[in-house]
Amino acid sequence: MADDTTDINPRVRYEPDEKPPFSLSVGLGAQLAMITIAGVVLTPVIVIRAAGGTPEFMSWAVFAAVIVSGVTTVLQAKRLGRIGAGYVLLMGTSGAFISVCITAIAKGGPGMLATLVVISSLFQFALASRLSLFRRIFTPTVAGTVIMLIPVTVMPIIFKMLGDVPKGAPAAAAPVCALIAVAVIVGIALKAKGSLRLWAPVIGIVVACGAAGYFGIYDTARIADALWIGLPALAWPGFDLEFGPVFWSLLPAFVFVTLVGALETIGDSVGIQHVSWRKPRAADFRAVQGAVTADGMGNLLSGLAGTVPNTTYSTSIAVTELTGVGARSVGMAAGAIFIVLAFSPKALAVVLAIPNPVAAAYVTVLLALLFVLGMKIVVQDGLDYRKGLIAGVSFWAGVGFQSGAIFPEIFAEIAGGILQNGMTAGGLVALLLTLFVEAAKPRPKRTELPFAASGLPELRKFLADFAARSGWDERMADRLDTAGEETVLTLLEREEGRADETPRRLFLVAHKEEGEAVLEFLAGTGDENLQDRIALLGEQAAGPPAEQEFSLRLLRHVASSVHHQQYHDTDILTVRVKAPAG
Numbered sequence: 001m002a003d004d005t006t007d008i009n010p011r012v013r014y015e016p017d018e019k020p021p022f023s024l025s026v027g028l029g030a031q032l033a034m035i036t037i038a039g040v041v042l043t044p045v046i047v048i049r050a051a052g053g054t055p056e057f058m059s060w061a062v063f064a065a066v067i068v069s070g071v072t073t074v075l076q077a078k079r080l081g082r083i084g085a086g087y088v089l090l091m092g093t094s095g096a097f098i099s100v101c102i103t104a105i106a107k108g109g110p111g112m113l114a115t116l117v118v119i120s121s122l123f124q125f126a127l128a129s130r131l132s133l134f135r136r137i138f139t140p141t142v143a144g145t146v147i148m149l150i151p152v153t154v155m156p157i158i159f160k161m162l163g164d165v166p167k168g169a170p171a172a173a174a175p176v177c178a179l180i181a182v183a184v185i186v187g188i189a190l191k192a193k194g195s196l197r198l199w200a201p202v203i204g205i206v207v208a209c210g211a212a213g214y215f216g217i218y219d220t221a222r223i224a225d226a227l228w229i230g231l232p233a234l235a236w237p238g239f240d241l242e243f244g245p246v247f248w249s250l251l252p253a254f255v256f257v258t259l260v261g262a263l264e265t266i267g268d269s270v271g272i273q274h275v276s277w278r279k280p281r282a283a284d285f286r287a288v289q290g291a292v293t294a295d296g297m298g299n300l301l302s303g304l305a306g307t308v309p310n311t312t313y314s315t316s317i318a319v320t321e322l323t324g325v326g327a328r329s330v331g332m333a334a335g336a337i338f339i340v341l342a343f344s345p346k347a348l349a350v351v352l353a354i355p356n357p358v359a360a361a362y363v364t365v366l367l368a369l370l371f372v373l374g375m376k377i378v379v380q381d382g383l384d385y386r387k388g389l390i391a392g393v394s395f396w397a398g399v400g401f402q403s404g405a406i407f408p409e410i411f412a413e414i415a416g417g418i419l420q421n422g423m424t425a426g427g428l429v430a431l432l433l434t435l436f437v438e439a440a441k442p443r444p445k446r447t448e449l450p451f452a453a454s455g456l457p458e459l460r461k462f463l464a465d466f467a468a469r470s471g472w473d474e475r476m477a478d479r480l481d482t483a484g485e486e487t488v489l490t491l492l493e494r495e496e497g498r499a500d501e502t503p504r505r506l507f508l509v510a511h512k513e514e515g516e517a518v519l520e521f522l523a524g525t526g527d528e529n530l531q532d533r534i535a536l537l538g539e540q541a542a543g544p545p546a547e548q549e550f551s552l553r554l555l556r557h558v559a560s561s562v563h564h565q566q567y568h569d570t571d572i573l574t575v576r577v578k579a580p581a582g
Contacts, residue, residue, distance in 0.1 A: 029333025043093035051105035060235035064305035070338030072298035077331030085291035110237030117303030124296030147374030173215035181208035181361035276326030398426020444511035
């Protein structure tokens with residue numbers, strides 16, 4: 001008999017459905033909150049300082065951001081209906097929005113920011129509900145390129161903040177404090193091991209603030225004046241509903257960044273699934289849809305509250321992998337701690353008092369890592385010459401438009417100056433090139449069949465015609481016939497007992513790719529992932545198989561790979577079949 005421990009991850013101590021001791025959940029939740037609270041608070045601080053906002057609005061925006069981050073972190077872990085992933089996914093303010101949020105406040109005021117955030121969040125809900133339809137357009141190449149362009153658009157603003165100190169401060173204050181922050185953060189991140197590396201940003205900020213106190217630029221009076229428990233002054237900005245040129249020029253950029261944030265959430269929600277279970281399993285894209293929906297809810301709440309949008313933090317994955325605790329109670333504890341901290345003005349004042357050179361140094365490291373993350377997303381998707389060309393051309397187009405070097409007399413005023421933002425311009429180029437590549441591919445064969453056994457003759461005829469048009473012999477045609485029939489029969493077996501008796505249709509898309517036949521079946525949903533089931537069959541001892549297992553074994557024999565993506569109301573089963581040798 002096969003060893004049942006094969007491929008089991010022994011580092012996973014608690015899976016999402018399990019309940020660790022209360023003290024462990026609270027302790028790990030507090031660690032997650034402490035690691036990320038600086039980023040949650042500093043993003044709105046940097047945005048509002050750079051845009052020239054008032055201190056009252058900054059205090060309100062920070063309070064609202066922490067509250068929204070706490071609520072959506074709980075929502076991600078708890079998973080209410082189709083909202084939330086059901087995993088430990090910390091939510092916090094998004095650094096990707098720094099550039100567009102600064103522009104929105106500077107050009108239209110806080111009310112303009114609130115309006116843009118609310119409207120752009122609706123696109124995220126739409127993406128989550130129809131995620132399967134956009135998988136070919138919002139590719140990792142597009143997302144990675146846009147992420148690489150975020151530092152290009154933000155760095156000029158951040159570099160100006162490096163020297164921003166109160167009048168009368170020593171000349172060495174700004175460079176020394178900024179250098180200390182960068183040196184400590186980078187030094188610990190490069191040399192430390194284990195959990196200490198996760199604390200690198202916090203330690204770097206604390207040490208640099210100590211130096212800032214020595215130079216007299218750390219605002220201790222703000223901390224002394226703040227209450228231990230209380231609320232900030234109500235500075236809700238309301239909404240700008242004029243929908244003038246500023247709104248229309250910035251809306252595409254906000255939508256783009258929102259969709260890029262959704263792509264980051266997709267990656268995080270897939271990653272957290274990989275580290276939360278003892279036994280490897282295929283990614284559940286229903287959980288991914290839930291994560292994106294919760295992300296959209298966070299952006300909607302952020303807009304309604306008048307603060308900067310939020311997104312998932314990849315720190316959740318690192319901490320879960322390090323500790324081996326993927327229990328939902330940890331995420332719920334972290335979210336609750338965020339909410340408690342929001343009602344402590346003194347705790348928030350400690351972060352708000354951080355001087356601009358220290359905050360800018362921290363964000364410089366963050367944006368550098370964001371640039372590398374963008375490169376990794378592009379490369380990990382498999383960098384062939386097409387994807388490399390799309391990423392390279394789009395990135396440098398974004399740099400050129402951001403710097404005003406590409407025919408500014410022609411493009412500066414198009415669509416209200418939309419191309420003056422490098423991230424938007426480069427993202428549009430990447431999206432257009434991706435659409436061109438998809439349109440230039442050979443047109444695949446498509447058919448629509450009754451989702452019933454009565455559709456099998458039509459399926460066989462379609463696959464035989466596809467094999468003949470692709471130049472394959474009778475042996476390959478037989479393989480395709482077997483793979484198609486067994487896939488449909490297996491999907492039909494999973495439909496038995498379904499409460500909804502509405503007739504369903506089966507869509508099949510077939511194309512030839514590097515000597516293989518790629519069959520993509522789109523059908524109704526079921527509870528069991530066939531990819532996991534086929535992998536499990538390889539571990540079981542031989543014996544008389546059940547009827548469904550026999551069908552799956554046959555499919556496993558003729559298919560080179562089976563990839564099953566489960567969405568709400570849609571199953572996408574991709575079966576690859578290699579042509580026989582010779």
